[in-house]
Amino acid sequence: MPIQLLRPEVSSRIAAGEVIERPASAVKELVENALDAGASRIQIEIRAGGTEYIRVTDDGGGIPTNQVELAFQRFATSKLSDSEDLEAISTLGFRGEALPSIASVSRVEMRTRAHDKDSGTCIEIEDGETLSLSSAGLPVGTTLIVRNLFRNFPVRRKFLRSPASEHTRIQTVVSHYAMAYPEVAFELRADRGRPFTTAGSGDLRDAVSAVHGRRVAEAxxxxxxxxxxxxxxxxxxxxxxxxxxxxxxxxxxxxxxxxxxxxxxxxxxxxxxxxxxxxxxxxxxxxxxxxxxxxxxxxxxxxxxxxxxxxxxxxxxxxxxxxxxxxxxHAPVPEVSHRAVSRPDSPQYSQRTQPGNPSAFWPTAPFSPSRGSNVGSRNSPHPRHTADLGDFLAPHDPSESTSPPSITPGKALPVLRVLGQIRSTYVIAEGPDGMYMIDQHAAHERIMFEKVRAQTSAGTPEVQSLLEPAVVELDARKMELILTQTEAISGMGFVLEPFGDNSVILRGVPALLKDSDQASALVDVLDLMADGGGFETWEERAAYSIACHGAIRAGKVLSPEEMRELVTQLEQCAQPNTCPHGRPTMIHMSSGQLEREFGRT
Structure with missing residues (x-):
């Protein structure tokens, strides 16, 4: 094919694809234009995640009538005049590419009135071509409506995510600029979900409260x-x-x-x-x-x-x-405190010793040892994730043990004899052919991942009901996840009820998380599910999120009994050699390698 100049409509779409990647990109450019225009209030309305309809209205300075058409020409801008201005850019926008890029891949309508004019201007553009231009009575400011984004760019449109996902991306953009400009009142409305609004009080804490919740902002x-x-x-x-x-x-x-x-x-x-x-x-x-x-x-x-x-x-x-x-x-001075020991007749004691309750061998209850022995504890450097094991010295009835089902491993481990622990992170064990060094966190993640997957597949998640239900504040991203992935979240064992605009009532949690901070556990699990962790299905994401949050951490000192139970549970896993992410759970040094290292061969 010979070298040739591309037609203007082709080159404009290519350029638009670099600037406007998805609906959130269009909203970002329009919000930045509004902020550069000195707006004190910005309203955004979207439909179908912004693919069908975007409307951005501001009360900024507006555009004079004689400059409206020019604003849609590529590289036309009021923010730069020569190359020296590029060395010290003080505005959010400066290239003059946003409006022509949006107009080349959609149908655009602009209504604008400059603050020193008695009337405003309306213009309609489709695929970069002006359809109409007229005067009208308008309030000061600018309204820009984008319809059918990427209508003539199917290659880009087919790679967009679901409307809910695109909506979340738009809300991310709006919420960040709401925190960057707390003196500006923002409002985002969509055809689904709750509106996002900020007061524009000028107080950053108020903006953070609207984005992350009141409790986070106050703290x-x-x-x-x-x-x-x-x-x-x-x-x-x-x-x-x-x-x-x-x-x-x-x-x-x-x-x-x-x-x-x-x-x-x-x-x-x-x-x-x-x-x-x-x-x-x-x-x-x-x-x-x-x-x-x-x-x-x-x-x-x-x-x-x-x-x-x-x-x-x-x-x-x-x-x-x-x-x-x-x-x-702001670092607090540590205080010495003594944790009360539950008496046998106390509700806490009776709850912990109820038949059928998972053994609290770990604070996250991943194991149910059948030996029935009382296990001592050591202090953990991460009390957030692992509580003091001294609270869990309740007698254990072997007959009520919820030991894991028998599993035929894909690559069975040999029977290992635990020798000790290195750096409170790695368990050292001896096998028939040498030494094994086990990463306790990765191994525990694998154990919990397979257990949650098995429970989810069977439709029988172990649920720990809360004596005192907790109200948990969530941002829009997490609320959207709860609404769209209700089955996967409830399948893990979370029992939730809507409570107001941005909160839920937490009435039950997966039994594996019963001894953690339940509200924080829910937030973490939703974050991990949203990230995906590289997993395709929501069920796998859910299992991974529970495993990642509940697994013991590096730095946790384990007793000999705890190390042996960890190894025993790992031996019964279907895929014991790697964690859910594929990292190795252990390193094996054969007897031959040991002999070579010590010069015995």
Whole structure:
């Protein structure tokens, strides 16, 4: 095929595909235009996840009549005039690509009136061609309606997710800009689900409350730079170490109030929590970093999601110092406390010794040893996930043991003799042909994963009813997940009831999680399900989320009986050699290898 120039309609669609990847991209560009126009109120309405209908209305400065058509020409912008302006960009938008890109793959209607004009202008454009242009009486501001996005771009449209998923992505965009601009009132309405609104009070805590819930907002700590250096300055809110989450999605970063993704800054925040928070747990943070405009390059990504810093090390250090100082200033002084021992006639004692209850051999009750022996405990460095085993010294009736069913392993393990534990993380065992080093967390994940999968397949999840039901606040993403995946979530053993707009009543939890913080367990499980963990079906995601949350952690000191029970349960797994993610649960060093290492051969 000879080299040739592409037709304008083809090149415009290619360019649009880089800027407008999905409905959330269109909403992001339109919201940024509204913020650049000085809006104090932004209303968004969507249908079918934004594929059929998007309407964004603002009360900003509007567009003069003689510039309305020009606004839809590629590279037409009011925010730059020459190349030198690219060195210090102060606005969210600047390329002049958003409106023409959207108009080239949809039907667009704009209604706008400038603040110094008596009337406004209406324009309709389809596939980049102007259909009508007229004057009309309009309020100050701009309304832009997008219909049938990607109608002429089926290759892009067929790769979109479900309307519910696209709606969630749009809400993510809107909620982040609501936190970046707490003085602006946002409203997002869809044809399904609950509306998302913020008051526009100017208080970041109010915006965080609308996004993450009131309890999270009230618990967060205020961050501000120490004042030793003028820039970069860091401001916002971070969660205390007790407010941890299962993934990084709760870290919201803004640079000069632009929502960005930055591995470097995220890592700086995570490192600031080192020593305060358990491993594989992540903080809640909403931080804005203010730097000189000429010290940051925002023109590094088509969607403007990634940026480059001129002095990245300086930014990294400023964020780390600010967050660490806040955590240190608010660190509580540990208090000595004694946990009451339940008397035999107390309700707690009777509940724990009821026949049929899973043995509390672990705080997460993954094992039901048939030996009936009382097991001692050691202190755990992660009380969030594993409670003091001293509370679980109730007698165990072997006849009531809920031991796992007999399973024929795909690759059977030999009978192993436990020798001890290294670094409170690895169990050392001897087999017929050498030594085995077992990762206790990975092994326990495999055990719990297969147990949950077996219960789900049989339709008989073990449910622990709560004596005191808990009200759990959830964000829109998790509420949407509960509504769309009710069967998978209830199949795990969660018993939920709707309670208000953004809350549920938790009446029961999977028995494997009965001794953890049930409200936090539900939040973590929903986060892990949303991430997917690489699993295709929701049933596998559900089983993985329970296993990941409930498994014992590295650093947990195990007694000899606990180590033996862990190995016994692992031997009965169908796939004992790997965790649900495929990581090895053990390393085998054969007798021959040992002899070679010691020079005996």
């Amino acid at each position: 967060m700590l205020e961050v501000s730079s120490d004042g030793e250096i003028a820039e970069p300055s860091v401001a916002g809110l971070i969660g205390p170490p007790t407010l941890d989450r299962a993934n990084r999605t709760y870290i919201s970063l803004f640079v000069n109030r632009r929502w960005v993704q930055s591995r470097s800054i995220s890592y700086a925040i995570e490192q600031s929590y080192h020593g305060f928070m358990a491993e594989r747990r992540y903080p809640v943070a909403v931080l804005n970093i203010s730097v000189p405009y000429d010290d940051v390059d925002v023109n590094a990504h088509p969607a403007k999601a990634e940026i480059r810093f001129k002095r990245e090390n300086r930014v990294f250090g400023a964020v780390q110092r600010a967050v660490r100082k806040t955590l240190t200033d």
